[in-house]
Amino acid sequence: MQSIDDKVIAKIKKAKRGSLFFTEDFLIYGSAKAVAKVLERLEEKNDLTRVARGIYARLEIHPIIGILTPSTENIAKAIAKRDKARIIPTGILALNALGLSTQVPMNVVYLTDGAARKIDLGKRKILFKKTAPKNLAAIGKISSLVIQALKVIGKDNIEETEKQIILKHLSKEEPYRLEHDIRLAPEWIRVIMRQAIKASSNE
Structure with a gap:
């Protein structure tokens, strides 16, 4: 029979470098205490890196930069x-x-x-x-970011250069996502989003 150590190591080695693991990912192999001990041993041997409490990573190694920590x-x-x-x-x-x-x-x-x-x-x-x-109802990755970013900037603080950057980003959003997400934004943000919708329909 495989030991808990062997099972945990096998699971980690199957995953590509850069993968993240949680302690609970290994609880099918043993108790929380036993798993914690295995992870501790793997960390000591540098086979695994503790990122935060209960979170571990099999670090990616870049040929030039070296070890890459998870973003x-x-x-x-x-x-x-x-x-x-x-x-x-x-x-x-x-x-x-x-x-x-x-x-x-x-x-x-x-x-x-x-x-x-x-x-x-x-x-x-x-x-x-x-x-x-x-x-969290926005379905567009770009439009949801834009809504949050504009809320930080504020209605009376947005500059023309910032607005142009935002419109450029919104031009890459899928129109149906933009149409959906505009309903979730405050009116002053909708004005900017409408410009993006109008520009895309004119292309």
Whole structure:
């Protein structure tokens, strides 16, 4: 019979480098205490890296850069997938994703319909803020980011250059997603989104 160690190692080695694991992924092989001990041993041998409490990674190795740590975005997505929750970037993270800010936030914030929580990644942190389902109803990846980014900028603070960047992004959104998501935005944001819809229909 395979030991718990062998089963855990086999599962990890089957996964591609860069994959994230949660302690509960291995509970089919043994108790939480036994699994924790196995993961601890693998960490000591550098076969696995502890990213945060209960979260581990089989690190990717770039031929030039070397070891690549998982991005906060990938960690957030993995947690959302595990929890079967929806998430959407907000704040500086949304601005950064659209090229409206060069600031790289140390604390990234996501709205979620899952549990509110803070994931400590050492110098970095991921904050999940509980929100109403309607705030997660957008179906367009670009349009949902735009809505969040514009809320951060504010109605009276948006500059023409920022508006043009946003319109350029929205031109890449699928029209039916844009038509759906415009209904979820405040009126002043709808004005900008309508311009994008009008531009795409004229092409």
